[in-house]
Amino acid sequence: MTTARRTQQERRDQAESALLTAAAELVVEQGVRALTLANVGERAGYSRGIVTHHFGAKQALVERLARATQAGFVPGLEDLPPGLDRLLRLIDGYLGELARIGVFNQAFLLLWAEAATQPELAAIFRERDAAFRADLSDDVEAGIADGIVDPAVSPAQTAVAVVGQLRGIALQRLLDPQSVDTGQLRHTVTGYWDRALRR
Known part of the structure; x- marks a missing residue:
């Protein structure tokens, strides 16, 4: 055979x-400073040369x-049109996840927090957060256009507040x-935004 x-x-x-995966595990277990090309290669069972071949330098890695860690955090949203329903599903799904x-999401959060003091990370996460806020702002704008969301609501400010809360x-x-009951928070936080935004 x-x-x-x-x-x-x-x-x-x-x-x-x-x-x-090795890089995410290293960030979670030992912090961002442990994230070297040599450590990643060793952890994954490859040579540093393979890591360099794939990513070139630590910044690219x-x-x-x-x-990779932020993509698809909340599944099932791709086919939903922008609007309040999509926004509320994102909030509920984010808290449910x-x-x-998992290790990838833990690594993302740790890298995101570290970006506040690490200039080489800051640009990456500013871009990712800007894209996240733009999606949320689109949802609010679509909700206003549909007559469901209060037109006095600021889409940009709402997006900043939602990202900050999540x-x-x-x-x-x-x-x-x-100390964080995500099951209860799904109901509480999603309900709060529904009441705060709905016309």
Whole structure:
């Protein structure tokens, strides 16, 4: 019996996935300073040369890790049109995902917090946060256009407040999991935004 050989692209994708997983684990276990190309390669079972081949430098590795860890945090939103329903589902889904927060999401939060004092991280996370806020602002604007959201609401300010609240809850959950009841918060926080925004 023969097994099909993996293509070069499949081998490349597998190596990149293993390297990003190793990088996320290192950030969670030892902090951002432990994130060196050599440490990532050793952790993943590859040489530093492979890490350099895939990412070039630590900055590119961190940027790729930031993108990988934030992508698809709340599944099932891709097909929903912008509007209040999508915004509320995002809030509810985000808090629901915190109940089973994985290593990639933990790494993202730690990198995000570290970006406040690390200039090389700041640009990456400013870009990611700007995209997140733009999506939320689009939802509020669509809700206003649909006549569902109060037209006096500022889409930009609402987006800043929602991101701040979700990330703040996530960091508290990471710091002290027992004190953050994500099941109860899903109801409380989603209900708050529904009442605050609805016309």
